[in-house]
Amino acid sequence: MYTASDLRKGLRLKIDNEPYVIVEFNFVKPGKGQALYRCKLKNMITGSQFDRSFRSVDTFEPADLREKKMQYLYQEGNKYCFMDNETFEQVYLTDDQVGDNKNFMIDNLDVEILLFEDRPIGLSLPNFVELFVTEAEPWAKGDTVSGATKPVKVQTGYTIQVPTFISEGEKIRVDTRTGEYLTRVKG
């Protein structure tokens, strides 16, 4: 159990049987009055947010959340399938749960699946992934403007801005947190 004095940004709580994370936190108290712990809470499944003030007598249940290393296998309709390589257990996430992560998910990628009470609710990717460029305009020789970029399509279907010298078939490293190009991968 958590008490009100444990509340802080980033803490994960179980409220009405759903996992919430505190995204904003503020302690307020009139000098002679009671302490109020003002929180903005985000539902970790639906993403919806709400504000609530708690009091010092309130107690909270921690959300039973853990991460498990799994491998991305394939997409089928709006479902994504992942497998635990040790137990061969398979779990599924929906399109909504995967969100923009799908832009960087290639087959056999190792990811961390977030489980709430053993139910998969989301995932986190490695910070960097390497992707093949599948569609790119050829590099016009003489185009030497430094810092110039062009859009290319990578194997996941994601379109990304890269330097003009990148060509089709090459591999690039991408930062999954920002969605931005980092470097060309040689070999």
Add this chain to the structure above:
Amino acid sequence: MNEDHFDDNFHLARKKNFLELRARLIQNIRQYFINHNYLEVETPLRIPAPAPEEHIEAFSSADWFLQTSPELCMKRLLAAGYERIFQISHCFRQKERGEKHLPEFTMLEWYTLHADYFGLMNQCQDILCAVFRETGYEHEILFQNKKIVMAPPWERITVAEAFARFAHTDCESAIAADKFDEILVERIEPCLGVERPVFLYDYPTKYAALARTKKDNPRIAERFELYIGSLEIANGFSELTSAAEQRKRFGDAQKARAAKNCLMYPLPEKFLSALEKLPAAAGIAMGIDRLVMLLADTKCIDDVVAFTPETL
């Protein structure tokens, strides 16, 4: 030198302007009181019995406690005939930590015999205007992108009026629904002292444990709070001088504390017996850190002290 050291020094060095401002402000406050014939007193930080209040938690210190305010000792001095006294001291309150709260903070308190809360409001206005002027802030201050005009007279609004005007509800029903503090903090405080400082006054007696009630209405106490830029700056009142009534209120607070399993303190008996000799008086507690926040134009109390508990 490792990185942590570098970081520490950087953060401390960056506070220099604010710490200089803080020192100047405190020196000017002290000088003001000396010039106006107030005696500077020092009372012990470690005491056997803090005033039992429902929502203020003392730290224990061996079998005694750290003061949550110097109020009780200062009133004993008043009762002994010290007519005008002031003190700048550290106060300690458990579980108070936030953007505007430190568990150890600096309080200015002053007490005057034969004064009441209206006189104290006027005096408060005079003192802050003079001290701010001395510190280089005349006429107005800029706080969080808003200009606050310091020229007197400052606004005055009763708690009942504030509930009606800013929260569109009445104070009595807020108390009945146990929503007094929520409404005050969330809906009223953001509107207080925005254009000029404001005194919020005439609190329900339940929220004024050591204040005298009004002659014509025992449910209202002669207590006020000063707000500047939505910050609670000071709490003042006409002192309750009836030992019997004070004993009853402390008893009520102790019952409420016991019901919530709070730390229990013995009753401050020497203070209670001194009250029997206390003539009419008024006193006020003002947060020094909050004053520096105003002048430094910062919304975070960490910026105006050299160290916080987290950096020790």
